[in-house]
Amino acid sequence: xxxxxxxxxxxxxxxxxxxxxxxxxxxxxxxxxxxxxxxxxxxxxxxxxxxxxxxxxxxxxxxxxxxxxxxxxxxxxxxxxxxxxxxxxxxxxxxxxxxxxxxxx
Numbered sequence: 001x002x003x004x005x006x007x008x009x010x011x012x013x014x015x016x017x018x019x020x021x022x023x024x025x026x027x028x029x030x031x032x033x034x035x036x037x038x039x040x041x042x043x044x045x046x047x048x049x050x051x052x053x054x055x056x057x058x059x060x061x062x063x064x065x066x067x068x069x070x071x072x073x074x075x076x077x078x079x080x081x082x083x084x085x086x087x088x089x090x091x092x093x094x095x096x097x098x099x100x101x102x103x104x105x
Contacts, residue, residue: 041062041075041087042062042065042073042074042075042076042085042087043073043074044062046067046068046069046073047062047065047066047067047068047073048065048066048067048068049063049065049066050062050065051063051065055088055089055090056090057089057090059089061087061088061089062075062087063087064080064084064085064086064087064088064095064097064098065084065085066083066084066085067085070083072085072105073085075087076105077089077094077104077105078094078095078101078102078103078104078105079101079102079103079104079105080094080095080098080099080100080101080102081095081098081099081100081101081102082095082098082099084098085105086098086101
C-alpha cells in the first residue's frame with residue numbers, strides 16, 4: 001500500500017512519529033541510565049537519609065543524601081556543595097538547599 005501525503009493514514013503515522021520523538025527526545029541525557037530510560041533509584045542502605053519527594057513530572061525521587069563511605073552511588077546526578085549527592089531528574093533546583101551543585105555526575 002502506498003501512502004499518499006494527503007491521506008488520513010499518512011497524517012496519523014506522521015503525527016505518531018512526532019509525538020514519540022517529542023516524548024523520548026526531551027528526556028535529559030543525565031537522567032537516562034539505560035536503553036530503556038529507566039530511572040535508577042539509589043540503594044537506601046548506602047545512604048544516610050531516606051527522604052523522598054515528588055518532582056514536577058510526578059516521579060518519586062530520593063532527596064539529596066550523603067553516602068556512608070563518601071562514594072558516588074548509581075543514580076546520582078550531582079554532587080552538592082555540602083557533600084551530599086542529588087538524584088534529581090532536572091537541573092533546575094538541584095542541590096538548592098545543599099549549597100548548590102559542586103559537580104554534575
